[in-house]
Amino acid sequence: MIETSGLSKYYTFGSGGRITALNDVSITISGGEFVSIVGPSGSGKSTLLNIIGCLDQPSTGDIYLDNARLDYGNAASLVQLRRHTIGFVFQAFNLISSMNAMENVAYPMYFNRVPKPQREKRSLELLESMGLGERALHLPSELSGGEQQRVAIARALVNNPRIILADEPTGNIDSKNGKKIIELMKQVNRDQGITFLVVTHDMKMAENASRVIKMVDGEIVD
Amino acid sequence: MLIEDFSMAFRQLRMKKARTFLILLGISIGVAAVVGVASLGEGIRVNAVEEIQRSHDLTLIEVSPGLSSGNLVLITEAKVDAIKDYGVAVSPYVSDAYVTTNKTYFEVIGISQDYLDVKGLEIDTGAVFEDGTRQMVLGSDIGEKFEKIEGAGIGDVIEAQYRSYGEDGRSVDKDTNFGLVGVLKPTGTDADDRVFIDINTALELDEKDVYDGITVKVDRSDQATAARAAIERLGLSCYSAQDEIDSVNKIMNGVTLVLAFFSGISLIVGGLMIINTMVVSVYERTREIGIAKATGASEFDVIRMFLSECIIIGIVGGILGDVLGILFSLMIDGVGKPILVAKLGISNFEHLTAINIEILVAGFLVSLIISVISGIYPAWRAAKLDPVRALRQL
Incomplete structure (x- = not known):
């Protein structure tokens, strides 16, 4: 489903210096897998995630989604992937503070040109399935960290993606709620067959994964 | 979709009430100056033409x-x-x-x-x-x-x-x-x-x-x-007397255009205010733009988000400007007419200024066009934001 081949990412500076964030990363992830990427900070986990999520471009190497090579020169096709195939969950939740929970969940459907009544219906269903039905009209500032992350997961699911990319999803949440979030993601992975690629430094989370990829200094280590 | 774009934009503007009010004031004062001055030119033209019609038989x-x-x-x-x-x-x-x-x-x-x-x-x-x-x-x-x-x-x-x-x-x-x-x-x-x-x-x-x-x-x-x-x-x-009317129209249209152009310079200030405020707004909403892009917004979607706000500013600024312009025009009439009567003894006119639909439509369009043009650069900047960096911003 996801295949990276020789993926590298460098950052060059005006002074001629160069930082290697990713070095020759080649991984293959099958559909329906729940994969954890672990490693110390600065090991290139998030960079890998952002590149797979079409938010960033590799310096060299290719990514294949369903055997089709991603064309980074074609912005429209990347937008389509972000709209229909990929969902994001962030460490800092990244909810829009002026929108209530339901509006935040519905937000990606807005760019998919889904009519408002359908958007509201779908987001309410998702929030209810996550036990947040009664919090639908609350602003993010009125929700706990765990609740905010569940809203963010609902948002990631709203367009029925096939891949969810999560960057430290439990990083800003206490361990009890973090566990709930992991359970929720596992459940979605099991029930809906959505592929999860989760960046974490939380070993408990990693233990729940069907596969763990370890990274150090931009490289994959076994 | 379009209506929703505007309702989202309206919401954004409402959240920053004071700032929106100041931009609107800036734009509408500019429009009012143009409308007021144009109404003075139009008033002089109408009076001149009426004078010709009174003293000449147009048949x-x-x-x-x-x-x-x-x-x-x-x-x-x-x-x-x-x-x-x-x-x-x-x-x-x-x-x-x-x-x-x-x-x-x-x-x-x-x-x-x-x-x-x-x-x-x-x-x-x-x-x-x-x-x-x-x-x-x-x-x-x-x-x-x-x-x-x-x-x-x-x-x-x-x-x-x-x-x-x-x-x-x-x-x-x-x-x-x-x-x-x-x-x-x-x-x-x-x-x-x-x-x-x-x-x-x-x-x-x-x-x-x-x-x-x-x-x-x-x-x-x-x-x-x-x-x-x-x-x-x-x-x-x-x-025929129409010749005189034609030449009065020609001269006064030119004069009005020049006057309106110079009074319209204040609109440039209004436009700069919009650019400034929108650039600040892009900076403040960097994270939101990152979220939008990560969840499927195209560059065009982001441009549309910001331009919708500018269109609303242009529409509301245009309407407010027209209303203020009418008041400005009434003020010129109220103050200027007694002066003309007292100092020059000219009294064979009813009003010193005249407002017609063309002036109001022009005032409205100028506001809309300036607002949209001013929004292009900030919107472009927002659209070009790197989503990874935008999301990293706290």
């Missing part, structure tokens, strides 16, 4: 000999007949200068009786001349002059000379005399300075076989343009 066309491919086209009897179809009254005349023995110069117009009706001239004292005689009727001003200088009143005979030029270029003076039979009511036009006699007498005295001009009256003023065009096709020249 009258004055026809004079014309030039057609270098040849003089004279007003012959045939031309008069040809023109008869174009007006309800077609009255030819001849015109010449005479001088009395006391050296009072006067212009004699040889006319047929219907000319008086066409021109709306009425007898004040005495009677109209009889056809085929050397009787004359005086305009009110020349009547007074004759009374003072010549001591002549109704019933008197006035000796006068008509000066023509022979083939050798020498002047030939011919003596003649006219019997004063009537004086006209004052009209405020140049008819007050003229002397009217029977046209056949005039042709005979002046030894002419063509006319110097024709006064054509059409039924309604809106027929004048067509009639005029038809007469001009015969090779003759025409003049």
